Amino acid sequence: MKNKFLYILRHAETESGLNKQDKDRVLTESGQKRARDLVSVVGNDEHVPDMVLCSTAMRTRQTAEPLITDRNCPVRYMDDIYMASAGQLYHIVRSIDDDQLSHVLLVAHNPGIHQLANFLARPADVDLHDGLRYAYPAGTLTILQTDESNWNDIQPGSMTVRDVLYP
Secondary structure (H helix, E strand, O other): OOOEEEEEEEOOOEOOOOOOOHHHOOEOHHHHHHHHHHHHOOOOOOOOOOEEEEEOOHHHHHHHHHHHOOOOOOEEEEHHHOOOOHHHHHHHHHOOOOOOOOEEEEEEOOOHHHHHHHHHEOHHHHHHOHHHHHOOOOOOEEEEEEOOOOHHHOOOOOEEEEEEEOO
């Protein structure tokens, strides 16, 4: 199946880490609103995820929840995604073993998620989306597309940036 879409989402805004373990931090009211607002993009008829790959941290789970509710979308909560580097995230994306999946949402953390977006995007597209190069605030979503048939065939700098949505 050609035309794969990868949605790269940094978790929405979180509360400070005072008196909590990092993995237990939750979304602020603003972060919860951002997660709900993303449903209009990821979840509309054109962009329904076939699979969600999500960090096990509470803030990523809360960010993903509105996007998967009522969609029958399988979710893999993975400890390997928590605070993963771009290289680790790239390996996870390339190891998706079901090539029938055409829309995959990855919910993770900075700096790895931002670096992954830049790593996979065509350099000319990064130039067009100048903000993508310099900042990736909480709640940012990048939509990438490739015409590769297999997730394992995705190469650095080969994906077209379809959109970058900032909070």
